[in-house]
Amino acid sequence: MSISAHAAPARPSAAMPRFASVAELIDKERPSLPVYALFPPAFKAAAKHFLDGFPGETMYAVKANHALPVVDHVHGAGIRHFDVASLAEVKLARERYPDAGLHFMAPVRIRGAAGEAHKKYGVRNFALDSEDELNTILRETGGDTDKTIAAALTLFVRLYVPADGALLELSSKFGIGTTAAAQLLRKIVQAGAKPALTFHVGSQCLHPKSYKTALARCAEVLQQARVELEALDVGGGFPGYYLNVTVPPLTEFFDAIREGLADLNLPKRAPVYCEPGRALVADGLSVITRVSLRRDYTVFINDGIYGSLNEYALQNWPVRYPLRIFSEGPDGKIVEKTGRVAPFKAFGPTCDTLDVLHYPIDLPETIGVGDWIEFQKLGAYSCALRTAFNGFYPDTFVEIVEAR
Ligand SMILES: Cc1ncc(COP(=O)(O)O)c(C=O)c1O
Numbered sequence: 001m002s003i004s005a006h007a008a009p010a011r012p013s014a015a016m017p018r019f020a021s022v023a024e025l026i027d028k029e030r031p032s033l034p035v036y037a038l039f040p041p042a043f044k045a046a047a048k049h050f051l052d053g054f055p056g057e058t059m060y061a062v063k064a065n066h067a068l069p070v071v072d073h074v075h076g077a078g079i080r081h082f083d084v085a086s087l088a089e090v091k092l093a094r095e096r097y098p099d100a101g102l103h104f105m106a107p108v109r110i111r112g113a114a115g116e117a118h119k120k121y122g123v124r125n126f127a128l129d130s131e132d133e134l135n136t137i138l139r140e141t142g143g144d145t146d147k148t149i150a151a152a153l154t155l156f157v158r159l160y161v162p163a164d165g166a167l168l169e170l171s172s173k174f175g176i177g178t179t180a181a182a183q184l185l186r187k188i189v190q191a192g193a194k195p196a197l198t199f200h201v202g203s204q205c206l207h208p209k210s211y212k213t214a215l216a217r218c219a220e221v222l223q224q225a226r227v228e229l230e231a232l233d234v235g236g237g238f239p240g241y242y243l244n245v246t247v248p249p250l251t252e253f254f255d256a257i258r259e260g261l262a263d264l265n266l267p268k269r270a271p272v273y274c275e276p277g278r279a280l281v282a283d284g285l286s287v288i289t290r291v292s293l294r295r296d297y298t299v300f301i302n303d304g305i306y307g308s309l310n311e312y313a314l315q316n317w318p319v320r321y322p323l324r325i326f327s328e329g330p331d332g333k334i335v336e337k338t339g340r341v342a343p344f345k346a347f348g349p350t351c352d353t354l355d356v357l358h359y360p361i362d363l364p365e366t367i368g369v370g371d372w373i374e375f376q377k378l379g380a381y382s383c384a385l386r387t388a389f390n391g392f393y394p395d396t397f398v399e400i401v402e403a404r
Contacts, residue, residue: 016069021402022288026326026372027334034303034394035288036383037374039402040073042283047077050238050280053254055261056272057081059103061236062089064277064380065285069397071096074280083236083275084123087113094121101125103233105198105275107158107174108133115140125231127198129158129176131187138191150192154231157184159199161217165210166202166237167245167317175199178217182224194230196270197221203278204319205237206247208256215260222264229266233273240282242377243320250279278380285379287394291371297344299363301373304348304355306389308382309375312346312357322376325364337371339364350390 019025022037029035050058059081060074066089081101082093087110093100103125104117117123118141126137134155137143143150160175176184185195197218201210211234222229234257239247261272287308293300305313311321325337343360344367363373386394 017398019398019400022286022324022374022400023326023334023336025398025400026288031288031372031396032290032302033396034290034308036067036308036394036397037286037288037400038069038073038397039284039286039400042379043070043073043281044077046280046283047074047079049250050274050276051078053251054274055254055258056274057101058280059083059101059233059273059275060280061085061105061275061277062093063384064236065281065382065384066092067383067397068092068096069399070281070285070379070383073284075100079280081273083277084117086110087116090117090121090123094123103127103156103273103275105156105233109136111136112140124152125154125156125196127156127158127233128184129174129181131184134184134187134191138193143191143193147192151194153193154196155188155193156196156198156231156233157181157188157221159197159214159217159221161199161201161214162210163200163202165207166205167319168203168314170200170202170237178220179224181221185221185225185227189227195225195227196229196231196233198233198235200235201237203237204239204245205253206239206245208248208252210237210256211253212256212260215257215264218260219264229264229270231271231273232261232264232266233275235274236276236278238274238276238279240278240319240377240380242282243322244318281379282377283379285377285382286400287375287378287382289373289375291367291369291373292349294368297342298347299344299367300347300349302349303392303394304346304350305357306348306350306352306355307386307392307394308378309348309357310385311378311381312359314358317359320359320361321378323361323363324374324376325367326372326374327368328370337364337366339366341365349392352390 061083085106163169348355
């Protein structure tokens with residue numbers, strides 16, 4: 001029996017409306033519903049940083065934004081490997097980019113997913129952090145009884161690493177300690193599969209050193225395991241360049257990784273991967289929202305935490321996104337509204353009181369009903385997390401030609 005994989009809505013970027021600028025989009029469309037404005041050069045620039053600077057292959061973590069126009073831009077910018085963490089993402093990537101390298105990097109999968117990913121979509125790379133999952137992968141793929149199937153599997157043990165350099169930790173759910181990781185690597189070798197290691201330093205990592213520390217931990221595992229790694233994946237976590245957070249340039253992250261790798265002595269044949277989500281897509285998308293009501297220093301807008309603005313609901317999230325405000329001038333022309341700003345409370349469009357941005361946003365004192373607020377740098381974890389709660393589901397994509 002096949003377990004179903006729901007594809008993301010199909011929306012090829014070729015058919016996408018194009019505008020010279022956000023102001024032109026607003027002028028022509030006067031959108032009342034949220035619009036996702038894509039900036040193709042920003043996707044290209046982000047991919048180029050990784051393709052030029054990362055010492056290995058770069059995958060895109062599809063979960064950061066699975067909207068097809070976005071994934072198409074990432075692919076179009078030269079990224080040919082994908083971290084896919086559900087059967088739906090496997091299906092999306094395989095059907096859209098038949099030659100892409102796919103890595104199923106969720107360490108715990110829905111029952112049957114590893115088997116279907118392997119048999120139907122040709123996936124050979126899987127993450128895991130338990131012997132149970134190893135047995136599941138082997139059983140579902142047939143690698144438990146067929147040694148040639150096992151030999152073609154690369155199995156990445158997810159190592160626990162401290163997440164103290166990142167704003168969002170990803171270490172309390174997945175990842176095992178060095179001794180357990182060493183044992184699991186040996187079990188993988190005994191099963192006839194290729195042993196590999198992976199970790200995730202946490203999302204929006206601000207400290208390049210975190211990668212070096214994590215790689216030193218990989219070295220400890222290898223000392224204990226006494227196996228030769230066949231691949232290594234340093235995960236995602238590379239930061240977005242938002243407001244209100246100080247972030248070193250990406251080159252410092254790549255340098256730290258280079259230094260960590262130098263101490264690992266990997267065999268030359270072993271590929272090194274990274275799997276950024278946020279850093280590849282954050283800059284490429286703005287969410288254009290509209291003010292439905294202003295009441296004193298509170299605005300009601302047409303998108304919120306159940307839609308594209310869910311990162312405004314994260315706890316202890318100092319990140320702020322750059323905003324631009326547009327308004328219809330007296331002559332009907334769309335102009336950017338500037339001037340003295342003040343902090344405003346912002347409610348989303350649903351009837352739920354919880355639908356409020358947890359952090360005030362700075363808006364011009366003169367903001368009013370009908371004005372548009374562009375939330376910039378929201379390519380990561382925005383559309384990916386939107387819900388249809390209360391009948392609101394933003395789903396309009398356009399392209400903007402202007403450089404950012
Ligand atoms: C296994 C894995 N890889 C990559 C990513 C992408 O992380 P980021 O967007 O911080 O680069 C995540 C995020 O949840 C993840 O869980």
